[in-house]
Amino acid sequence: MAKPASNRAMVTRLVVIVVGMFGFGFALVPLYDVFCNITGINGKTNASAAVYTAKEIDRSRQVTVEFLTRTHTGMPWEFRANTKRIKVHPGEMATVNFYVRNPMRKDFVAQAIPSVSPGEAALFLNKTECFCFNQQPLAGGGEATMPMSFYVDPQIPEDMTYFTVQYTLFDVTARADSLDDTDNPFLNRTGRSD
Amino acid sequence: MSKATEISSHDAGATAAHEDHHEHHIPKGVMRWILTTNHKDIGTLYLWFSFIMFLTGGAMAMVIRAELFQPGLQIVEPDFFNQMTTVHGLIMVFGAVMPAFVGLANWLIPMMIGAPDMALPRMNNWSFWILPFAFAILLASLFTEGGGPNFGWTFYAPLSTTYSNDSTALFVFSVHIMGISSIMGAINVIVTIFNMRAPGMNWMKMPLFVWTWLITAFLLIAVMPVLAGAVTMVLTDKFFGTSFFDAAGGGDPVMFQHIFWFFGHPEVYIMILPAFGIISHIVPTFARKPLFGYASMVYATASIALLSFIVWAHHMFTTGMPVYMEMFFMFATMLISVPTGVKVFNWVATMWRGSMTFEVPMLFALAFIVLFTIGGLSGLMLAITPVDFQYHDTYFVVAHFHYVLVSGAIFSIMAAVYYWLPKWTGRMFNIGLAKTHFWCSLISVNVLFFPMHFVGLAGMPRRIPDYSLQFADYNQWISIGGFAFGLSQLIFLAVVIQACRKQGEPVSDRVWEGANGLEWEIPSPAPYHTFETPPVVK
Numbered sequence: 232m233a234k235p236a237s238n239r240a241m242v243t244r245l246v247v248i249v250v251g252m253f254g255f256g257f258a259l260v261p262l263y264d265v266f267c268n269i270t271g272i273n274g275k276t277n278a279s280a281a282v283y284t285a286k287e288i289d290r291s292r293q294v295t296v297e298f299l300t301r302t303h304t305g306m307p308w309e310f311r312a313n314t315k316r317i318k319v320h321p322g323e324m325a326t327v328n329f330y331v332r333n334p335m336r337k338d339f340v341a342q343a344i345p346s347v348s349p350g351e352a353a354l355f356l357n358k359t360e361c362f363c364f365n366q367q368p369l370a371g372g373g374e375a376t377m378p379m380s381f382y383v384d385p386q387i388p389e390d391m392t393y394f395t396v397q398y399t400l401f402d403v404t405a406r407a408d409s410l411d412d413t414d415n416p417f418l419n420r421t422g423r424s425d
Numbered sequence: 426m427s428k429a430t431e432i433s434s435h436d437a438g439a440t441a442a443h444e445d446h447h448e449h450h451i452p453k454g455v456m457r458w459i460l461t462t463n464h465k466d467i468g469t470l471y472l473w474f475s476f477i478m479f480l481t482g483g484a485m486a487m488v489i490r491a492e493l494f495q496p497g498l499q500i501v502e503p504d505f506f507n508q509m510t511t512v513h514g515l516i517m518v519f520g521a522v523m524p525a526f527v528g529l530a531n532w533l534i535p536m537m538i539g540a541p542d543m544a545l546p547r548m549n550n551w552s553f554w555i556l557p558f559a560f561a562i563l564l565a566s567l568f569t570e571g572g573g574p575n576f577g578w579t580f581y582a583p584l585s586t587t588y589s590n591d592s593t594a595l596f597v598f599s600v601h602i603m604g605i606s607s608i609m610g611a612i613n614v615i616v617t618i619f620n621m622r623a624p625g626m627n628w629m630k631m632p633l634f635v636w637t638w639l640i641t642a643f644l645l646i647a648v649m650p651v652l653a654g655a656v657t658m659v660l661t662d663k664f665f666g667t668s669f670f671d672a673a674g675g676g677d678p679v680m681f682q683h684i685f686w687f688f689g690h691p692e693v694y695i696m697i698l699p700a701f702g703i704i705s706h707i708v709p710t711f712a713r714k715p716l717f718g719y720a721s722m723v724y725a726t727a728s729i730a731l732l733s734f735i736v737w738a739h740h741m742f743t744t745g746m747p748v749y750m751e752m753f754f755m756f757a758t759m760l761i762s763v764p765t766g767v768k769v770f771n772w773v774a775t776m777w778r779g780s781m782t783f784e785v786p787m788l789f790a791l792a793f794i795v796l797f798t799i800g801g802l803s804g805l806m807l808a809i810t811p812v813d814f815q816y817h818d819t820y821f822v823v824a825h826f827h828y829v830l831v832s833g834a835i836f837s838i839m840a841a842v843y844y845w846l847p848k849w850t851g852r853m854f855n856i857g858l859a860k861t862h863f864w865c866s867l868i869s870v871n872v873l874f875f876p877m878h879f880v881g882l883a884g885m886p887r888r889i890p891d892y893s894l895q896f897a898d899y900n901q902w903i904s905i906g907g908f909a910f911g912l913s914q915l916i917f918l919a920v921v922i923q924a925c926r927k928q929g930e931p932v933s934d935r936v937w938e939g940a941n942g943l944e945w946e947i948p949s950p951a952p953y954h955t956f957e958t959p960p961v962v963k
Contacts, residue, residue, distance in 0.1 A: 238544050238616050245612045249650050256654025256684060260669060263680050272747055273679055303673060344672055351747045401673040 274350040281357040288322035299397040306402045321385040332374040341367045342403045352394035355384040462546035471528025478520030485513040490907035506890035507575035514578030519603045525838045526699040527610045536944035537632045539623025539960045544616040552609035559602035566595035582670035582681040586662040597660045604649045611645035625962035637702030652688040686737035694733045700837030711787035712779030713939040718771040725764035742813045751810040758808035785859040789840035800828025821881025847936045851950030852929035865913035872906030
């Protein structure tokens, strides 16, 4: 009853499925990014500057944007939002400032990673200028004020009246030098292939 | 189904005579077991291995329950407690439940479809023998400096990357080996079922255990490679500087959960679909009626398998998904209760007006149907997004998955062992002892897991070695139930050892009055080689 030839063909096909699914596991990584870009499910914002294109400002309603800051474990910088909360009309440009201070003697390079909650709001937050687009070097003992300009897309749904933008500051001093070939290495994931 | 089992007496006689001849060539000693390519030997090895792992993982559960007997820290350090919960989960999932089902598949599938052996006997040998090494590595990691894995069996990043110790590498390699073993086993099952069915056994005549295993095997080859990918990413994130799950490097820790549960949810059906097959054999036997709705059982199994790929994020409702996605995963999850309900109703309809008797396998099967349904209903509660925010990561979840895995999957394995053990050994097991095992297990498993619903609803978090004082009474009950359930399994061990030592009354070929299927046509005990001449299924 054994049919070795057809067994071999079948095993080959099944092994191809196995290898394919192993690859699919890794393919989920870029797919996840694409999916998140389209749907905004994980609250990632645009990684490079948006151009202000809003034709008109919707004066009939306001959206409250709240800013939170934190530093990643082991990152000693002081980091806070000068404006904790701002009300904007959809389509209206606004600029808020963030304060950082490096209390150490050592020079640091920092990278801020934004996250918007609820995630869908990320699709309607357009940043025309942001310190998070670049790495931020700061000498020991130095301090700086970092601006962020944005507008809320007038397409934002009526029921979305409040969202939070959180910046987490990471210490990237160790990786900063080798990765300066792209404008925004940490959001482009080039760190992966190291 | 009954049609599938008719076999001409001429063929059966010829096969039996042929097998007697081979009986003399069984190799002896340890090398028989190391070199064996016989599906029955390998099935036996898998089942014993799974039983040893069941007791090992059970001993870890006893450590957990001893610590939780009282609030405060008495016996173990929190870090060791976390290692116990982690390794208990890994061993029970990958070492006890899955190998037990593979063992049953090895023993039964060739006999049920009239094949002389598995299609790929040498690979079969490999797929078993790499397994002890996987678990030796996992268990050895507990004795390394800094201890074994302590991040939960779900190994969420960054617990398993940033915050884990160096033994994570051992964990990753052992999971790789377990995965390879499962994939090889699954490929073997698929090829066997596709290529080695007896003449006349078409798809819709296949016994349900074969059907459910075929679908399970496809789930295995679809998702075990994804698990292998996930542990590989953890390995490279931890040791080779990648940032798949590290936000500082552009990765995303939540993505870990998506990848893990893309594997993890089909995995829970891998652990329950063969159980559905087993119950679909036992209930008709002891109700003395053919299974109600054979075709709907097959389609229900396939539907559950397909749906299992689109529900994974119901494990992640609290990670902050958009409401429309939570709604999608909630409704997709609830949809699974439809084919599952079809199965439960089919079993009940099979028993309806049947001539039921309550032999030990039937007792376990009935307990399975009731207790698995309880676990399914708590699963339905967990599927409701808004209330899941209350239940998430509490003992309610622990109660849910132990009802479906212990009183579900493990009860079905025990039912299967009691059902087919006389066929394997040729002797009836000690029925009195087996009934004692059943009643002790049934009562203790409920004392163990039912109060977990209450402490969970009251807010007791899982995976914590200490708890608030108000949970103390329930936890004492749970621990007492746990010790009783653990000790009850030693009765099971005694029953199986007695049967293997050929103690007990010899049984007939059919063993059970209402049993149907090719495996009941061959002599008891099943000869070393069966169906070398394929039977003709009419």
